[in-house]
Amino acid sequence: MTGLKVNRRKLLTAGAVTGLAGAFGLPMLSKQALAAGEGMEYVFLSVVTQVPFWVDHRAALDDAAAALGVKTRFTGPLDFDTAGQARQLDELIARRPAGIMIFPGDAAAMAPGIDRAVEAGIPVACLTGDVPNSRRSTFFGINGFNAGRMGGEMLAKAIGGKGKVILGTFPAPSVLERVEGYKAIFAEKYPAIEVVDVVNDKADPSYAPTAYLQAIQANPDIVGIGGTDGDSGKGAAIAVNEAGRKDIKIVAMDRNDDMLPYIEDGTIHGAVAQKSYIEAFLAVHMLHWQNTDGIKVVPDWRAAGINPLPETVDTGVMPITAENVGQFKHV
């Protein structure tokens, strides 16, 4: 990493400062600093990369690359291959990118590789899912509990604050937190709402409709469904259509393009979306600032033995409704 490291202040002192950039009100970077920046690559190593969920992260990687004059890349196993992701991380470290972003399929499996990357001088950020017991700089993502609270609030209002509901989920820790958020807001503000079942839809588009159809048949008196993973909403929408139960109100999670039409036609009442774009846009900026001493918390963060970046960026969530759904489509 030492070879890649750009110390902007030293270069400004040592190198020939270009006057032209300054004349246009832009940051004054030396030719050397820019040349070094142009060679730097920030790689987002994800998993299940074939699903549409990553479209906003990918757009942000492109935009951050253009804004900073660096390269960015999105990669990772197509399926939920956690061992494959850990292997790819080691291959990536050997290629010495300027920084690595990771959505961990299995946090425990990724932690040793993250520490090896940081040891090799490559800063790491976690996106959407955290690896708290690692040397990553920053976690960018949502507070799942608060996301569940927002979903619960939307569902409660849609059903008039009372009645039996089911929740749909996928048993990953970050998703289960959202279930707890739903339950907490009901207990706190809507005691007349009863959660009669929590359905595992496996976050699988081909299985989810069956899971919700069976749950509706087993609990015919429900008035609402709160879905907490990206495939819950469409699965529940197909199920209520099939069961002829469009009276059941549905709240979905995320903003997959194949779910949004069900909000437009009223089958789904609303959804809770993550700000995925922010995660990748900020992560590239911050890792680049860490490499180029752009954030001057102390003169030398390596010598001080501190993390110069924020610990956590809680991006918060956005409500999608029939009124604003057009803003969430990827055209």
Next chain:
Amino acid sequence: MTGLKVNRRKLLTAGAVTGLAGAFGLPMLSKQALAAGEGMEYVFLSVVTQVPFWVDHRAALDDAAAALGVKTRFTGPLDFDTAGQARQLDELIARRPAGIMIFPGDAAAMAPGIDRAVEAGIPVACLTGDVPNSRRSTFFGINGFNAGRMGGEMLAKAIGGKGKVILGTFPAPSVLERVEGYKAIFAEKYPAIEVVDVVNDKADPSYAPTAYLQAIQANPDIVGIGGTDGDSGKGAAIAVNEAGRKDIKIVAMDRNDDMLPYIEDGTIHGAVAQKSYIEAFLAVHMLHWQNTDGIKVVPDWRAAGINPLPETVDTGVMPITAENVGQFKHV
């Protein structure tokens, strides 16, 4: 705000794009966009502005202004004049700056003014202290409870994990959270540590030494002092010197320049510092991105009715020790 708003994409289409910036690998901004950016001012309205605590925020305001080609300014009442701060906010709104950062002396007193600013099209961020029940975009600061846990861990290790201690604080909600963090880590990991008193040092440099001297005399068998506001550490250090009790281990909060020499000479064991620089550096960037549609979470965040920025940036804390104290001095 409409008049000030810079839509970078529209300007790039409509205006004459300068080729020179592009040739140097910098973001291609039109002359019009740069001119508009140069006229934009981001103001940090704080309170008790006379204390040295704000030195890192001020440095970050200067650096962010240079990086973005905008103006930044630090202002606010010299003393803890919360009514004066609320008045200044209204005066500021009338002058229509591009964005406002606020450290609230009294969150309840500032909330209506923050909402008026946002209503007028001026985005607001909160720094160091939050105004959660307001329309601010983002809170940048620490989790006080976690800061207290880190302080408690440092103190516990310094005293060998056992004995009587006192904690020092100032009764503001964000500071009292740190006291709870100290107590929590002791309860969880160090049950042989007993908190025998919590001293109110009023965050007042002239009163704090007296407060700690009296507490030491009342509890002569203490082995440690954990200070949770910026004036606790130096106050406790003066008191142990005066009492001839340099055997008492002290952990301080923050990085005031007049406290750091006591870490160098060993009177204070260590301190827990906030990353104030990050708060202001990121806040100016994010408010500017909000104004210029730099973060494209949705095509039009106003039409979508959503907050395009993160909800919370938890900057985390840094341990200051005898080994790295040199990195924290403001030379």
